[in-house]
Amino acid sequence: MRLHAVVLLLMCIFRELYARKFHSSERIHLKNKAREMFYHGYNNYMEHAFPWDELKPLTCEGRRWDRRERGDLDQTLGGFSLTLIDSLDMLAILGDHEEFRHAVKLVIQHVTFDRNVTVSVFESAIRVIGGLLSAHVLASSSYVGLMPPSEYKSELLDMAIDLATRLLPAFDTPTGIPVDRINLLHGLNKHGSSLTCPAAGSVLVEFSYLSRLSKNPIFEQKARKAVLAVWERRSHLDLLGSSIDVLSGTWESSHVGIGAGTDSFYEYLLKYHILTGEASWLEIFNSSYTAVEAHTKFNDLHVEVDMHHGNRKIRYPRISALQAFWPGLQVLAGDVVNAVKSHDRLFELWVKFGAMPELFDLRGAGVVVDWARASPLRPELIESTYHLYQATRDHKYLKIGRKLLHDIESVSRVPCGYAAVKDIYTLEVEDRMDSYFLSETIKYLYLLFSDNPSVIVPSIYVGSIHTTLNVSVFGTSNCIDGEGYWTRPVKSSQVIFSTEGHILLTAPELYRRNPSHRMSNSYQCQSSTGFDDHLVDSLSSKKSSFSGYMPLGLSVRHKNIHVGTILASPAKFGKQIYNTKVTVESLFDLEPVGNGCDTISPSSLLGERIFGKLVMVYRGNCTFARKALNLEQAGASGVIIINTARVPYKKYRNQFYLIWDDRSKAGRNVSIPVLMVLAEDVTRLVGLIRDQELNSILTTRNGIKNEIPTLEDEEDGIVASLSSWLW
Template sequence: MGIDERKLFKIREDHEKVLREAIDRLQKQPDEIRRDITSEKEKVAGAGFRKRGTVNNLPVVEYLRPPGTTGHEPSDRDTAEKRAKIKEMMQFAWENYKRYAWGCNELRPVSKQGHSSNLFGSLQGATIVDSLDTLYIMEMYEEFEAAAEWVQTHLDFNVNTEVSVFEVNIRFVGGLLSAYYLSGKEVFRRKAVELGLKLLPAFNTPSGIPWALLNLSSGVGRNWPWASGGSSILAEYGTLHLEFMHLSKLSGRAVFAQKVLNIRKVLNHLDKPRGLYPNYLNPSSAQWGQHHVSVGGLGDSFYEYLLKAWLMSDKADEEGKKLYFDALQAIESNMIRKSRGGLTYIAEWKGGLLEHKMGHLTCFAGGMFALGADGVPGDRRDRHMELAAEIARTCHESYAHTHLKLGPEAFRFDGGVEAIATRQNEKYFILRPEVIETYMYLWRFTHDPKYRQWGWEVVQALEQHCKVEGGYSGLRDVYADRPSHDDVQQSFFLAETLKYLYLLFSEDEHLPLEHWVFNTEAHPLPVIRREHTTKLHPQQ
């Protein structure tokens, strides 16, 4: 044979081999395919592998899968059955989204069509990106691959649209980062960095405190028109740190870390009323807006990210730790109260006056107190664990006091009421995860069976009142005799609520807390070990 004939023979031989392998794969039963995927996954987990792609000038990074990306079947039969039920719920929610709203941001499960809020503009695919890690964690690999293919071929950030920087960061950037760390697929790293770069113009303000809203095409930013005096919101600009530190690590670009560390610098120079952080900060003057403080909406995840920045840094970020515990001390002194009936709650602080109201969003704080308890200065660990348990009980009571056994958006402790919504616009339930999140953390730290029992009560209520023919819907009034559906299956129901329920009924080695930190959308990100820090290049 001449050299060209040898090449041709080799090409034909390779082609036939590929065809044989393809036919062999097609003939396998689904359970065999699943076993092969698991086997390959375990090989990769054992050996680690090096990604060599340099798309978008990304540096070569060594991908080593962190421990616990998937878990073992629970040894207790009842627990295993409950976990399997939660996986069925995820399959039902996902299949209906795929059937009626594929590619849209969210699903309308009653009217069986797509839905999008103004948070994302014309950016598409929120449920797909938000669900990636849940699909992987629950070992729904075929669905994960379909979602990954959509990300590869259809997820487009080159759109002339205005988006919420906060929501796009926690759902899209967080979801892509988590999918990358779980699976090692390079497309997720590339897309996460691409979107991160698109968000950088939001920081182009006199103080470097980012705008709330950004046009992804023009880079023009602004704040919500209703926010105090054109202010940025604490929970929004304070909930970028985890994702942006990982973007720096994966891109080799220091600019992401610099942007979020500058936010801290601005905050450190400001006087805090009674040590508290007001919800509003003007990005031009770098001065507080109205002195309204909340651990619920507008404030919540700022405090969460101070703690998690320290944990994610392998406990090297001492500044984050100090800021967190100082803030908590001020909250404990000024805002934590006990009702006449003995329920602990976190009130809202308005210029020195307390509003004895607690939002569903605030219920995440039970898990936060527990997660940070080991790092509390002095001998206050037990006090923080006690607070965590008391907040979990209060939030459970807010569910137990409703007719549909699902919690209202906000509940009050005045006029003789205990953990009950008294205003019509606070009685709705939009499939939120915060109460389940706290149950999951307290189960991990105490193994008290009541947290699984309370979690299972939520599962039963979701199945009875929120499940409709086309998915799961929120409710307009949890005190009504029968459910009135709001016709939205929120993307965070798949990203957070179902994930935290699944982990509540999983073994502790599934996403172990010493190796993983969850962003505020429940996307797990690995702890950045001190020995694995990457040299960053100040380029954009």
């Protein structure tokens, strides 16, 4: 009881501290500290462990892949200088051009995959292939151009192709779901285990990226088939189990959580959609995300449940360190409110112990699971802290990051690097520094404290070139002079982070997401009435040259359960939400109010119903600006225009539009957000709500209207969040 009171007091103190502004001088100090921490680990690895995979920081030696001292834990090791490959893009983030070039050359000279070693398919893909591809795009003169063509000729890409080709036989199963392990020299072990976890089938981002770079579709095809095979075997609640037989396709374990075994599956559904723009993957993600939020929560925390019964049958009321990635994913999904709540609860655990326990049992007063008392410097909580700061710019997260950094420094720093925590209660450390400590944990800390959060890789001068270059990033040429060139900075809106924290550029020539590369998807909006023909341009139309365009994410929740996210096209007038730190929330009325062309009295029944809410109207009969003005004058907080034009949905569901003001410039008087969505997306969203039996959402608000209703006023209402869809 006394301990509980102390923890509550500490949390109150922390909340008070987080309410204060974070001074820029301290932020710079912490950024430099994170930089120094990286080099303390990296330099010791290079001095004492390279070319072995990982550093043993207590004994100051490399961890040998051929000894398998830790059993299954060593399946991540393959004798391919794992820590160096994992760290390549971090060197670029730090602006250390010389060491980046040196490290790339070391990888090319020393790493080979032609060896008799059995490795994890999943870990090899996310750590090694992901690291190689990230570094390739950074180095290549076809993309960022950190190395001139005279020094780099796509060797890292060739190595990634080699490794992926050796992993491909793992996918040759009756289900298409890959086996967990494979020998890089001899291939499949006929007597090996046929069990794997859902996340093991999710190498979608790395393999699709490799296919686009190599122009060989086989890798992406195999990865897509594997993920869909897992998804097809979901329960009626849209939940997955934790272990599946790749031969029969049956679940060997029906218990499910969002930590080990499934985390990357959920993460890559959304990130693959972000890369490709394919709406079907967003639909799958929305279904899976809604299921997790509805069926795995216990006291506002996600626990392990049965895939067929959800939280009506809790298997283990415990949380894992790995599930701390979830708030970061919620941010990407547009569910920032619930991300804040999830992060708060997880951070409480860090405050309690000074590190993140691997497994914490919620029963009673709560206790760390006896066989999971380690804390191996995992990045997930720091990753979520970074994404929440990016979304909110709330200085609270800088202060949380400061505590995380100081705790790691005070507990884990040793002369030869950083040592994982062996016992969460005593904070004793062990001879272990996983490669992800440098590639993720320190990376997210450094980026959190960056004085320019919108930039991931700074502009770097590349000198001594003697070849004609064609260096570009997203169609923007680098600045070339007689002796060398300055690369363009890589911005946060131009990348996604893989599950291993590698930065992957959303290059338009790879995924055809840029308007200039989308001509096959062009569509000019038409209206049967002719009122708004000239007011909407497809983004691929040549006359749509609005360089600041950013689509919006419309995320809907009910009773703090995420229902779904659909993409929306913003108007050029009204409240703008291009700033990535702005999120607009409002109560949401799901019943369209007609075409919105008639004046609505605030005192009418319809006026009372829509007062203070985000309102939907059908397209047509009058201009968009007129609809917005009428609804704003009636008290609406925002307008969603349903595009009822006859558009072939399958072909144009990934198309976005710009909504222009009318000829009278009526939009100048609009101060609320205005956006357009496809009718099919609205139908799907309503269907999701109906499936959850949320019929009470259409109930109108009773009582005297004397102020705009708050989110707390409407426990049975639905809430919509509008935020910039970064990609």
